[in-house]
Amino acid sequence: MKKAGMVTAAISFLMLSQAIITGSVYSASNISKGFLSREDVKLNLGGEVLIEFVDNGADCENNKAQFRIEFISINPKLEIEDDISFESEIKFETSGEILLNELYAKFENLPLNSWLKVGLEDRFIKVKRKTETYPIQATAWWRDDDQGIQWGGEVGSFYWRTSLTNGNQLGQKALLRGGNFPIIQDDRLNGSKMDTKEIGLGLGKVLTSKLGKLDLLGFCYRDKLSKDDISFLQTLPGYGVSTDKSTFYGVNFDYTRGNSNLFAQLIKAEDGDLKRSGWYAQPSYKFEMPGRTTFNKYTILLRYNDYQVDIEPDVSDSRTWDRKTLTLAARIGIKGPVELLVEYDFNDENTGGKEVEDDGLLCQLYIEY
Numbered sequence: 001m002k003k004a005g006m007v008t009a010a011i012s013f014l015m016l017s018q019a020i021i022t023g024s025v026y027s028a029s030n031i032s033k034g035f036l037s038r039e040d041v042k043l044n045l046g047g048e049v050l051i052e053f054v055d056n057g058a059d060c061e062n063n064k065a066q067f068r069i070e071f072i073s074i075n076p077k078l079e080i081e082d083d084i085s086f087e088s089e090i091k092f093e094t095s096g097e098i099l100l101n102e103l104y105a106k107f108e109n110l111p112l113n114s115w116l117k118v119g120l121e122d123r124f125i126k127v128k129r130k131t132e133t134y135p136i137q138a139t140a141w142w143r144d145d146d147q148g149i150q151w152g153g154e155v156g157s158f159y160w161r162t163s164l165t166n167g168n169q170l171g172q173k174a175l176l177r178g179g180n181f182p183i184i185q186d187d188r189l190n191g192s193k194m195d196t197k198e199i200g201l202g203l204g205k206v207l208t209s210k211l212g213k214l215d216l217l218g219f220c221y222r223d224k225l226s227k228d229d230i231s232f233l234q235t236l237p238g239y240g241v242s243t244d245k246s247t248f249y250g251v252n253f254d255y256t257r258g259n260s261n262l263f264a265q266l267i268k269a270e271d272g273d274l275k276r277s278g279w280y281a282q283p284s285y286k287f288e289m290p291g292r293t294t295f296n297k298y299t300i301l302l303r304y305n306d307y308q309v310d311i312e313p314d315v316s317d318s319r320t321w322d323r324k325t326l327t328l329a330a331r332i333g334i335k336g337p338v339e340l341l342v343e344y345d346f347n348d349e350n351t352g353g354k355e356v357e358d359d360g361l362l363c364q365l366y367i368e369y
Contacts, residue, residue, distance in 0.1 A: 040080065040081050041078065041079065041080050042078075042079050043076060043077070043078050043079075044076070044077040044079065045074065045075070045076055045077075046074075046075045046077075046368070046369055047072065047073045047074040047075050047368075047369055048071075048072070048073045048075075048366065048367065048368050048369075049069075049071075049072050049073075049366075049367040049369075050069070050070040050071055050132075050364060050365075050366060050367075051067075051068075051069050051070070051364070051365040051367075052067070052068060052069075052070055052132075052362060052363060052364040052365070053065070053066070053067050053361075053362070053363040053364075054066060054068070054360070054361070054362055055360070055361040055362075056176055056358065056359075056360045056361075057347075057356070057357040057358035057359045057360060059181075059356040059357045059358055060176065060180055060181075060358050060360075061180040068094065069094050070093070070094065070364075071091050071092060071093045071094065072091075072092045073089055073090060073091045073092070073101075074089075074090050074092075075087070075088065075089045075090075076088055076090075082108070082109070083107060083108050083109050084105065084106070084107055084108075085105070085106045085108075086103075086104070086105050086106075087102060087103075087104060087106065088100070088102055088103045088104075089101040089102040089103075100120065101120075101145065102119075102120055102121055102122070102145060103119050103120045104117050104118060104119030104120055104121045105117070105118050105119055110153070112153050112155070113153050113154055113155065114151060114152060114153025115151070115152055115153065116149065116150070116151050117149065117150040117151075118148075118149050119147065120145055120146070120147050121145055121146070121150060122142065122145045122146075123141075123142045123145070123146060123163070123200065123221075124150055124152065124161040124163060124200065124202055124219070125141075125142050125202065125217070125219050125250075125252060125265075126138070126142045127252065127254070127263065127265075130282070130284060130299060130301055130329070130331065131301065131303065131327060131329045131341070131343050132341055132343065132362055132364055132366075133175070133176070133327060133343060133345055133360070133362065134175070135265070135280045135282075135303065135305050136175060136183065136278055136280070136305045136307040136323060136325060137265055137267050137278045137279070137280060137305070137307070139173055139175055139183060139185055140183055140184060140185055140186070140267075140269075140276065140278065140307070141186055141248060141267055141269065142186075143173070143185065144168055144185070144186060144187060144188035144189070145188060146163075146165040146166060146167065146168055146188065146198070147165060147166050148163060148164050148165025148166055148197070148198075149163065149164050149165070150162065150163045150165075150200075151163075157205055157206050157207065157208075158203070158204070158205050159203075159204045159205075159206070160201075160202065160203050160204070161200070161201070161202035161203075161204070161217075161219070162199075162200065162201055162202070163198070163199070163200035163221075164197055164198070164199055164200075165197065165198045165200070166197065166198065167186075167196060167197065167198035167223045167246075168186040168187055168188045169186075169187060169226060169228055169229060169232075170184060170185070170186065170187065170225075170228075170229045170232045170233065170271065171184075171185050171186075171187025171189070171232070172184055172185055172187070172319055173185040173187065175323075175325075175347075176345070176347075176358065176360045180318070180358075181318035181321070181349070181356065181358060182318055182319060183307070183318065183319060183321075183323070184271075184274075184276070184309075184319050195226060196223060196224040196226070197223070198221055198222070198223040199221070199222050199223070200219065200220070200221045200222075201219065201220050201221075202217055202218065202219035202220075203217070203218055203219075204216060204217035204218070204252075211257065212255060212256055212257030212258070213255070213256045213257070214253075214254070214255045215252070215253075215254040215255075216251065216252070216253060216254075217251065217252040217254075218249075218250075218251050219249060219250060219251070219252070220247070220248075220249040221247065221248050221249070222246070222247045223246040223247070224244045224245070224246055225242070225243075225244040225245070225246045225271060225272055229246070229271070229272075230242045230244065230272060233271065233272050233273075233274055236274070236311060236317065236319060236320060237311075237312070237314040237316075237317055237320060238311055238312055238314075238320075239272075239273070239274065239311065240273075241273075242272035242273055243272050243273060244272065245270060245271070245272060246270070246271050246272070247269070247270055248267055248268065248269035248270070249267070249268060249269075250265060250266045250267035250268060251265070251266050252264075252265050253265070259285055259286045259287055260283070260284070260285050261283070261284050261285075261286075262281070262282070262283045262284075263281075263282045263284075264279065264280065264281040264282065265279065265280055266278075266279040267279070274309070274310065274311060275309075275310035276307070276308065276309050276310065277307075277308050277310075278305070278306060278307035278308065279305075279306055280303055280304060280305040280306070281303070281304050282301060282302070282303040282304075283301070283302055284299055284300065284301040284302075285299070285300055285301075286298065286299040286300075293335065294334055294335045295332060295333070295334055295335075296333060297332070297333030298330065298331070298332055298333070299330070299331040300329070300330050300331075301327070301328075301329040301330070301331070302326075302327070302328055302329075303325075303326070303327040303329075304324075304325075304326055304327075305323070305324065305325040305326075305327070306323075306324050307322065307323045307324075308322050309321065309322060312352065313350050313351055313352030314352050315351045315352045315353030315354065318349070318351075320352070321349045321350055321351050321352070322349070322350040323347065323348070323349050323350075324347075324348045324349075325345055325346065325347050325348070326345070326346040327343060327344070327345050327346075328343065328344050328346075329341065329342065329343035329344075330342050330343070337367055337368045337369055338365070338366070338367050339365075339366045339367075339368075340363070340364070340365060340366070341362070341363070341364040341366055342362070342363050342364075343361075343362050344359070344360070344361050344362075345359060345360045345362075346359055347359055347360070
């Protein structure tokens, strides 16, 4: 199955490569009859290629420094006039797996200056990452997308977000690519919860002045644990009888002034009788080198991340560990859509026992087409 998947990926990529690399936009007038047949429909194709060097800490399962092609993705977007679009992200990994990350329809220009999304989409609290390594909060709560509907809009400087989705089952995932020591995660690949629905609410405000732009978003998600969720929690050392309560809430803080940005996020969660919380702060600065055509755009970044689990840490189970991470990163524009990303993660865990060596270095050639 994996070989067949890679063959399919290769054929699809070759068929679309010329259009993607040149950034072409296809409309009904220049696509052969039978593919798209309306002049008010157009197809945009884009995607990403990641080629990287990874060196994880000595205690990680995959601790050998190595070069690898991580994945190729294709992101088709079908636009119908100005009000309706269909968007998707299809990722072809070198392991042979094909992963559908997003697939949704978006309806815009609705009453109350609003829009509606239906399908598989990220939680509305997700922000665009400036590093390849995810913040701990991202892996725990918003790294994976979910199936359902989202409705949002804005009135003046206020905006709102709502969602009604299946909700993801609890699972676990490592923070470092190719590493180990996983944390608890809302895991889409572990299955959707079909017997209940997750409700998400968010209210934001944008403040603009001579001092810069401040975007604040408060949010809350509420759901119920499934039987599988409770069974998962009961595999944690010291976890006993569980309620079915599942909720998390927090705030996004996004301040920009000129080329400087400060983003922060705080999340508190309760799943059954397990409480978790985390926050991170991420200042960054971008600048350009005038007169240069290559290596002319730079972004430097620092991120401090704190994650707490309200359970006694057990050295044999990384899901119980409290964690702190300091990330240093630089993003360098080589030319056009080609960038070089270099980042290093200093990881510190309260394991309840011996320390682990799992700091990580990542160098990545990133191409967005």
